[in-house]
Amino acid sequence: MSALPWLTLSTIIWLQAIAGTNTDFPAYSSELKSRLHITQFKLNNLAVASDAGKLLGWCAGLAAKRLPLWAVPAIGAALGAVGYGVQFLFFCRKITSLSYTQFFFLNVLNGNSICWLNVTGYRSVMRQFLRKDHGAVIALTTSYMGLTVNIYLALAQVIVGRKNAVSDKSVYLLLNAVTPAAVALLVMPTVAAMREKPRDVKAGLVIMFVIAGVTGAYAVVDTMVPAVRRSSGIWPATVLLVMVAVVIVVPVWKVGEWVIGRGREEERDGGDVEGGGKKAEETAVEAYKISNTGAIAVLMVFMSVSFFLLLSSRNACLFVSTAIIGLGSGAISSIAVSVSSELFGQENFSVNHNIVISNIPIGSFLFGSIAALIYDKGGVEGGRGDRLCFGMECYSKTFIIWGCICSFGTILSFVLYSRTRNSFVSRRR
Template sequence: MALQWLTLVATIWLQSVNGTNSSFPAYSSELKRLLSISQLQLINLASASDAGKLLGWISGVAAAYLPLPLVLLVGAALGLVGYGLQYLFLTHHLSSLSYTHVLFLTVLAGNSICWINTVCYIIIIRNFPFDRQISVGISTSYIGLSAKIYTNIVDVVAPTSPSERAKAFLLLNSVLPLVVSVLVAPFARDAKVGKCKKLLAVGFFTTFVITVITGVFAVGTAISRFLPRYMILVGMLVMMIMPLVVPLVEKIRENLQKKCLIRVHDEHFTGFASMENGGKLEEEIGERDIFAVEEIGPKVMLRRVEFWLYFFVYLFGATLGLVYLNNLGQIAESRGCSGTSSLVSLSSAFGFFGRLLPSLLDYYFPKSKLLLSRAGEMGAMMIPMCGAFFLLLNRQDMSLYISTAIIGICTGAITSISVSTTTQLFGTKNFGVNHNILVSNIPIGSFLFGDFAALLYKRGTNNVHGDGNCMGERCYQTTFIIWGSLCGLGTLLAYFLHVRTKKLHSHA
């Protein structure tokens, strides 16, 4: 049981350093200066990291045939090459890199994120088969802290110089995931232990408390720097170590239990066998969301109506939310809102808790899943998201803050729910490939929705200002209407998928 919790801690640490693409704004100006590229080329460079997800299915294939520790190290090595060569370019150790080279390296670095994510998801699916959503939500919420962790380190090692900060971010992006991957690689495997519901409940409760405290600390120190920079970094490192409390306590409990079992055996009590491996394992699992799901391969999946419903639900939900958050700076500027940094912190915080929300609901209301499928849960999260896009038509700053909070929490929640949705619809055997095929709609959506919004913004620029900037609510007015309508369509598709899912699992 202790090893089981150690694998969860391993995924938490991996996810906490896997959001390397979030630090692109920190070094993008330096790349633009050294490469002498236009703003449009810089935008394409920013999208290149998402383009790496188009090849994410390769990591799924690798995970099906190679040991997970090896898959993890391959992913970290890709990041080392992708970010490391860019770091050498910024430090002038490489002088021959062209824009095309940097574009390719960015795609490679973005693809490395898929490899680490795939390993994390598979570890959780194998080691927490009856509590996947709870475990996934806890671990993936930490990816929202990546930017905070990297920033805290850079604040200490390179507090002032923009050039040195850019180099520090790229160096961390290349090295830190590799270091953590090497550290946790021995735990990237099947724990092969019994899973007792009551015992897991205690561990999950403790992990929830630690995660929430970590999130509150991260948000509090981001909004108000009431501590020195080095103290904030130390605090975050302590918060990252705290999840080890759970496997440590579990190990102590196991040792005490073994002593009790020996005593019971010596006194010739009956029922000794029923206490083996932690008690009534199978009986205490409970009536959970265990469906006899058909294991479906990627080729068959692509021919299923359920997949395409699911694909467009995710496209008009989580992907659309990510596009909004990626354009948040430009949106705030066009509305004359000066609190861009606070908006980014707000979206990050609510995204963190959004990823955690489905796990909390699963923990406290486990039987609710019998009433609402995963697709239904995704649709439920898209309803307020749809309203948030239309709320943005209001020119007040408060509407911008409220909408950003709603979109952040809903996007995070849908991203978390999607892992369990993939396993519920298509099984666990081919999860690595199937889920990476699904999330390939992120770069597709980023290109379609992002470029369309840019075209409308440019049209507003031509009509309003000649300085390249569009000011006023009209800049994104049509975009918000279109995004809100697409989100509404996605909600309807989620309902259809929910109906089909309930029908497929009516005998569960």
């Protein structure tokens, strides 16, 4: 039944949307800093520890080749439930003592759990959709990862109320432990079922991309207009959660098509000649299309400029730069999945891609350490022995260094593009 791949895609979107559990770390990091009595530098290392878990992401890739695919999200959810569950008990004072080192390794476990959930999404897409559609489908699913922090904030407000979500930070750790497990239970039966790969996905993807675009726009507006959120209670959070769930309309629509039975399969089978002509034409909407590595290079240019634009004290520059950096990093994350497949093939994709994204913990440690060291050096002693820093003086040097590093990355991106563009063009031909 053609609706099953779309049902799988919907559940994978939900899984990707809640997979980035480390993105809500800022929501409870201040209280964590106070509870553990650590400096900003050590707090940054805890954030890096979550990214460091991705260094072992290749384990999820190997497991995905040898285990049933439904077992992969189950393992990832279990790892996160243990890591965040223990931290939740510490915040609730059910565990009276938890050292900094123990907290560090729990964060490594949490970060690794994300890899298992992401591998499930990538493998499911590659198994349930034709190769020509992988790029668009993967881009769609990974785009929802940018909503993770908004979703957890919304869940916290809906479940315990806005005031309690602000005062009781432990709710985020509880949600990080429970939510992936609940969604994994929805994903497991859909990825386990066998189904035919859909041939015509254009209409379904257009609907899903429209839903994703509207949902993302709403999340941005909700974030940038806090006055509306304060005056509307939990309704903005509820609306966001409903909009994320709305992707289920596509498989429902496909079920309707299947029940009505319009005979589209027969029409497609009789139009092989026309289809062949379209395929040749598309091979010729692709020879002129910019490659994925070229797109990364262009995005890196804008991100580099944005870091230097942050040196301005104007609020407009802050909003524009943050938006560009967020959009750029999100787009690169989506494109990188297709690049890994194009450069190294799909046979060992799960392992290869998890090796490629080992740059995340490296970059997290490098960029975060630079920011934390400059912050602690420029701050003044606070009431609890920590150092506090405010204003552009605390971050101007950080933005300059980040901009220079990003500019160097831009040069490397253009080198990669120049070395791979010919092979991609010949492959399309």
